[in-house]
Amino acid sequence: xxxxxxxxxxxxxxxxxxxxxxxxxxxxxxxxxxxxxxxxxxxxxxxxxxxxxxxxxxxxxxxxxxxxxxxxxxxxxxxxxxxxxxxxxxxxxxxxxxxxxxxxxxxxxxxxxxxxxxxxxxxxxxxxxxxxxxxxxxxxxxxxxxxxxxxxxxxxxxxxxxxxxxxxxxxxxxxxxxxxxxxxxxxxxxxxxxxxxxxxxxxxxxxxxxxxxxxxxxxxxxxxxxxxxxxxxxxxxxxxxxxxxxxxxxxxxxxxxxxxxxxxxxxxxxxxxxxxxxxxxxxxxxxxxxxxxxxxxxxxxxxxxxxxxxxxxxxxxxxxxxxxxxxxxxxxxxxxxxxxxxxxxxxxxxxxxxxxxxxxxxxxxxxxxxxxxxxxxxxxxxxxxxxxxx
Numbered sequence: 001x002x003x004x005x006x007x008x009x010x011x012x013x014x015x016x017x018x019x020x021x022x023x024x025x026x027x028x029x030x031x032x033x034x035x036x037x038x039x040x041x042x043x044x045x046x047x048x049x050x051x052x053x054x055x056x057x058x059x060x061x062x063x064x065x066x067x068x069x070x071x072x073x074x075x076x077x078x079x080x081x082x083x084x085x086x087x088x089x090x091x092x093x094x095x096x097x098x099x100x101x102x103x104x105x106x107x108x109x110x111x112x113x114x115x116x117x118x119x120x121x122x123x124x125x126x127x128x129x130x131x132x133x134x135x136x137x138x139x140x141x142x143x144x145x146x147x148x149x150x151x152x153x154x155x156x157x158x159x160x161x162x163x164x165x166x167x168x169x170x171x172x173x174x175x176x177x178x179x180x181x182x183x184x185x186x187x188x189x190x191x192x193x194x195x196x197x198x199x200x201x202x203x204x205x206x207x208x209x210x211x212x213x214x215x216x217x218x219x220x221x222x223x224x225x226x227x228x229x230x231x232x233x234x235x236x237x238x239x240x241x242x243x244x245x246x247x248x249x250x251x252x253x254x255x256x257x258x259x260x261x262x263x264x265x266x267x268x269x270x271x272x273x274x275x276x277x278x279x280x281x282x283x284x285x286x287x288x289x290x291x292x293x294x295x296x297x298x299x300x301x302x303x304x305x306x307x308x309x310x311x312x313x314x315x316x317x318x319x320x321x322x323x324x325x326x327x328x329x330x331x332x333x334x335x336x337x338x339x340x341x342x343x344x345x346x347x348x349x350x351x352x353x354x355x356x357x358x359x360x361x362x363x364x365x366x367x368x369x370x371x372x373x374x375x376x377x378x379x380x381x382x383x384x385x386x387x388x389x390x
Contacts, residue, residue: 001021001362001365001366002019002021002022002358002362002365003019003020003021004017004018004140004143004147005018006018006140006143008136008139009089009130010079010131010133010135010136011079011081011084011085011088011130012085013082014078015076015077015079015138015142016075016076016139017057017077017139017140017142018072018073019073019075019146019147020072020073022068022146022150023070023150023370023371023372023376024067024068024371024372024373025067025068025372026067026068026150026153027066027149027153028067028068028149029066029149030059033075033146034055034056036141036144036145036350036354037055037056037057037077037138037141037145039141039186040055040137040138040347040351041055041347042186043190043191043346043347044201044343044346045205045209045341045343045345046344047340047341047342055077055138056077057075057077057142058076058077059073059074060074060075060076061073062074070371070372073146075142077139077142079135087100088102089126101124101126103126104124104125104126104129104336105327106324106326106335107125107327107335108317108324109316109335110316111125111316111317112132113128114327116132117327125327132252133252134251134252134344134351137251137347137348140351140354140358141350141351141353142354143354143358144351144355144356144358145357147357148361150373151357151360151364153373154364154376154377156225156227156364157180157223157224157225158223158356158360159176159179159180159183159184159221159222159224160183160191160220160350161174161178161179161182161193161349162190162192162201162217162219162220162345163192163217163218164217165192165201165204165205165343166201166204166205166207166208166215167204168197168200168201168204169197170192170193172194174193174220176222178193179193179220179222180224181193183353189202190346191349208314208342208343212318213314213319213320213342214314214317214340214341214342215314215343216311216312216313217343217345219310219345219346220309221307221309221310221353222306223306223356224305226295226301226305228301229300229301229387230301230360230364230367231243231301231363232299232300233298233299233300239298239299240296240360240363241259241294244259244296244306244356244359244360245259245308247355247356247358248355251310251348252315253313253315253316254313254352255311256310256311257309257310257311259294259296259307259309260291260292260296261273261293261294273292275290275291275292275293275304276288276289284388286303288302294306294307294308306356308352312344312345312348315342315344317337317340319337319342321334321335321336322334364376367383368380368383
């Protein structure tokens with residue numbers, strides 16, 4: 001089983017990521033990990049924090065001579081902004097820094113500020129927002145990049161693109177080649193496959209900034225060349241579509257997840273949305289006429305591309321502050337403002353790639369498990385022959 005967890009606060013010393021369950025002898029490229037971290041920081045509508053942080057991961061456990069050794073992998077991403085917060089959020093009790101705290105008592109609507117403060121009995125949302133911040137997704141992206149390296153060894157790839165920003169939406173299906181290309185394009189401002197639609201999306205982001213507002217959207221993650229048979233129909237928590245949905249819903253500001261054409265299918269007849277099956281005798285392979293199921297049937301991958309969409313609400317920190325209530329005085333006030341972005345849809349797509357990679361890598365390991373990459377490959381190749389002979 002592949003297990004992942006993270007630690008660290010938005011303005012703390014560093015973010016940490018831990019992954020256990022990786023096979024031995026998996027080649028690990030820090031350049032690949034850092035490339036994904038860079039992709040997460042890009043995108044039209046990002047705020048000032050991205051000018052401070054130049055995210056790079058360092059590995060301090062589990063990898064030697066460029067390969068995993070079968071032990072847990074630990075990564076660290078330095079927060080450069082810590083230099084500005086060292087006296088505000090010291091680790092040890094430091095009376096000499098008294099009065100430097102930046103308490104947050106005006107909770108922001110839509111954020112974890114108030115609910116978290118009530119849960120942990122803080123009359124200061126600082127400790128809540130430090131961990132609830134989407135800065136935490138940098139740790140996910142670093143861990144997810146290593147999961148991608150495992151998937152790549154078994155022939156699978158993951159990419160993302162932006163379907164919608166605000167009121168502007170791409171109204172056609174994108175091909176895998178288009179998605180793969182724009183996902184890798186560091187100069188694409190919003191990672192939309194259609195240049196004309198992207199220009200309209202940029203205008204939507206500009207309008208939000210001018211109004212002191214924020215804007216949400218929809219990103220799509222596609223996993224390509226995933227084999228038949230990952231996941232299971234047998235138990236609720238083994239269904240792969242459910243696991244992917246939970247993984248994407250855990251990303252900050254994601255309020256909805258769609259598998260394939262799930263939203264459209266809900267308003268359609270069955271005859272309009274099922275993917276009809278045929279058999280290609282020359283290729284000795286079953287095929288589907290379409291992929292409205294998003295590559296998953298009954299919680300099991302069916303050999304088509306796995307397609308998952310995340311619906312991202314506008315982030316909760318607005319320059320034009322909303323109404324709230326002071327947690328101490330209980331009087332009406334304006335919500336606090338923390339330095340923030342105003343559009344993060346492309347960055348959320350990168351975080352969703354990472355979460356999808358972690359879930360799919362775990363599904364691969366459950367299906368083809370072994371202690372070394374060579375053992376997993378043998379199991380995978382034998383299964384591929386079984387599918388070819390079915």
